[in-house]
Amino acid sequence: MSAGGRTRNVAAFVRARREAWERLEALSGRVETGRLSLAEVEELDRLYRRTAGDLAHARAAFPGTDAEGYLAQVTARAYGALYRRRRRPLAEVARLFASDAPAAMVGNGWALALSAGLLLAGVAGGALAVALEPAAAGWLVPAAIRDALAARRLWTGDLLSAAPGLAGGAILRNNLAVAALCFALGLTGGLGTAALLLANGLLVGAVVVAAAQAGLGPDLLGFLSAHGPAELSALVLAGQGGLVLASGLVRPGEWPRGLALAVRGREGARLLAVAVPVLLLVALVESTVSPSAALATPAKAGLGLALAAALWGYLWRAGRTEAATATVAGATRGEG
Amino acid sequence: MHPDPELQFETPERVALSLPVAGLGARALAALLDLLVLFLAWMTAVLLYSLFGDLVGRWQALSGAGQVLAVVGVLASGWGWDVAWEVLWRGQTPGKRALGLRVVRADGAPVGPVESLVRNALRALELPLAYAPAVLMVALGPRRQRLGDLAAGTLVVQERRYDLSRYGPPAGAAARFAALRSRAPGLLGADEFERLTDFLRRRAELAPAPRARIAAALAAAFAARAGLPAPGAVGDQPGDAAGAAEAEPFLEALAYHASEGS
Numbered sequence: 062m063s064a065g066g067r068t069r070n071v072a073a074f075v076r077a078r079r080e081a082w083e084r085l086e087a088l089s090g091r092v093e094t095g096r097l098s099l100a101e102v103e104e105l106d107r108l109y110r111r112t113a114g115d116l117a118h119a120r121a122a123f124p125g126t127d128a129e130g131y132l133a134q135v136t137a138r139a140y141g142a143l144y145r146r147r148r149r150p151l152a153e154v155a156r157l158f159a160s161d162a163p164a165a166m167v168g169n170g171w172a173l174a175l176s177a178g179l180l181l182a183g184v185a186g187g188a189l190a191v192a193l194e195p196a197a198a199g200w201l202v203p204a205a206i207r208d209a210l211a212a213r214r215l216w217t218g219d220l221l222s223a224a225p226g227l228a229g230g231a232i233l234r235n236n237l238a239v240a241a242l243c244f245a246l247g248l249t250g251g252l253g254t255a256a257l258l259l260a261n262g263l264l265v266g267a268v269v270v271a272a273a274q275a276g277l278g279p280d281l282l283g284f285l286s287a288h289g290p291a292e293l294s295a296l297v298l299a300g301q302g303g304l305v306l307a308s309g310l311v312r313p314g315e316w317p318r319g320l321a322l323a324v325r326g327r328e329g330a331r332l333l334a335v336a337v338p339v340l341l342l343v344a345l346v347e348s349t350v351s352p353s354a355a356l357a358t359p360a361k362a363g364l365g366l367a368l369a370a371a372l373w374g375y376l377w378r379a380g381r382t383e384a385a386t387a388t389v390a391g392a393t394r395g396e397g
Numbered sequence: 398m399h400p401d402p403e404l405q406f407e408t409p410e411r412v413a414l415s416l417p418v419a420g421l422g423a424r425a426l427a428a429l430l431d432l433l434v435l436f437l438a439w440m441t442a443v444l445l446y447s448l449f450g451d452l453v454g455r456w457q458a459l460s461g462a463g464q465v466l467a468v469v470g471v472l473a474s475g476w477g478w479d480v481a482w483e484v485l486w487r488g489q490t491p492g493k494r495a496l497g498l499r500v501v502r503a504d505g506a507p508v509g510p511v512e513s514l515v516r517n518a519l520r521a522l523e524l525p526l527a528y529a530p531a532v533l534m535v536a537l538g539p540r541r542q543r544l545g546d547l548a549a550g551t552l553v554v555q556e557r558r559y560d561l562s563r564y565g566p567p568a569g570a571a572a573r574f575a576a577l578r579s580r581a582p583g584l585l586g587a588d589e590f591e592r593l594t595d596f597l598r599r600r601a602e603l604a605p606a607p608r609a610r611i612a613a614a615l616a617a618a619f620a621a622r623a624g625l626p627a628p629g630a631v632g633d634q635p636g637d638a639a640g641a642a643e644a645e646p647f648l649e650a651l652a653y654h655a656s657e658g659s
């Protein structure tokens with residue numbers, strides 16, 4: 062066994078080194094599932110460096126052999142085990158909600174303003190259109206809802222009293238699909254996200270005014286007030302995420318477009334990650350509290366506003382703290 | 398067309414690494430397998446439940462909130478299936494593991510929760526089009542990335558199972574168990590030799606614990622017959638960690654020398 066294993070024969074090379082490689086493989090596997098002792102980590106590090114050298118040798122001396130392929134795979138796996146910056150998966154999920162997502166919300170204020178602005182513009186547009194020209198309800202409000210309004214009853218009563226649970230599921234699936242689509246359409250350069258936000262706003266605005274014209278305004282307000290604020294907030298967050306994703310495509314800055322897209326996509330997805338659990342909660346409220354006749358509208362409105370305030374308060378506080386920490390860290394680095 | 402794209406990245410020690418990127422066939426098959434597993438899991442759950450109780454009655458007896466939670470569970474299992482597996486199983490779902498696929502970031506590290514969420518959330522664009530964009534992009538793209546992979550900065554790599562035994566037993570094992578060179582021929586019956594090589598060929602498919610147990614038992618039995626101490630035994634009990642690590646090289650050397658002699 063010559064030092065460094067610079068053998069000419071691939072079989073002799075593999076036989077001489079194989080035990081070290083298999084030990085490295087076993088140690089890498091243990092990193093993925095559990096913990097190593099300090100001595101084992103040192104052994105892993107040493108074996109990794111040696112094996113990387115073996116890979117370089119195999120690539121030069123025995124290209125295209127199984128030995129080279131095996132070495133590339135083992136080295137890559139050990140590299141992943143050794144240089145893993147990331148925490149354990151669940152710790153990373155905890156960090157996502159504790160600081161990463163709020164920081165993404167605060168750090169992309171332009172996208173938040175744009176997303177909320179588009180949704181509100183849609184609401185205002187829909188409301189104004191139907192208020193000024195009631196015939197506009199003909200194509201802004203879905204036919205089923207128009208028929209119900211014409212019959213002077215709130216469609217929500219029928220829909221939800223029949224099978225509240227099933228309706229909750231349908232509401233959730235629909236909301237999640239809209240949120241995911243709002244984010245995904247960021248790939249259209251943000252145009253699709255903007256269109257979806259506007260369209261959803263138009264629908265809400267038009268329906269509210271149409272219901273008010275039919276004399277059902279207070280009833281609808283009672284139904285919407287418990288879940289509406291949180292639901293619209295989640296939609297704004299998903300829209301913000303989509304716009305952040307789009308910014309990677311539209312304004313990559315000095316980065317290659319593919320890299321900018323990946324970085325901004327991950328940042329935007331943090332916002333979607335917040336929207337999803339909010340929508341789960343919304344579905345629960347929308348199918349139980351909202352249709353309940355026992356609760357008065359002020360109580361529902363109080364609950365709805367409290368939910369939305371809690372969401373934005375948590376994001377703002379955690380995001381500000383994160384931004385401040387990052388600034389301090391940056392300043393400290395700048396001085397040092 | 399790009400026949401064999403590879404993910405290439407460099408470690409801090411300037412070692413260039415490359416991993417083969419998975420093709421359309423393997424990925425489609427993995428997706429189908431996942432769908433099948435999810436479907437079977439739900440079928441089994443419903444069947445088991447209906448054996449023990451009146452499913453419809455229970456459903457109707459649930460409160461509104463309970464029904465919502467039940468529906469949420471069903472939906473989340475579909476939506477969150479891939480994300481949960483990829484995050485907890487270092488880039489693999491059951492289907493991907495079966496086909497040796499793994500989702501990695503462009504720097505070779507396994508995916509985190511956010512990357513997994515991005516690449517799976519973008520299915521919302523592909524699903525209404527029956528995955529046609531995904532199929533085209535994986536088939537024709539330079540790095541075989543779906544829309545979701547592009548936005549997350551991830552790739553799906555193909556891990557292969559290499560069999561180094563074609564190069565003969567490890568040199569260390571052959572030298573350490575030099576005593577076997579003279580004793581191995583004639584030590585094993587034909588059927589024992591077959592079982593031994595079966596084990597050596599299939600051991601990679603075994604779970605670590607039974608693999609170590611079988612190796613230790615075989616090594617102890619054959620060592621005793623050859624009149625040698627059990628491998629790894631310097632006062633150690635066979636079957637402990639050191640013994641298990643020694644058992645497989647011993648068996649490899651045994652098979653090698655036994656086949657040489659016959």
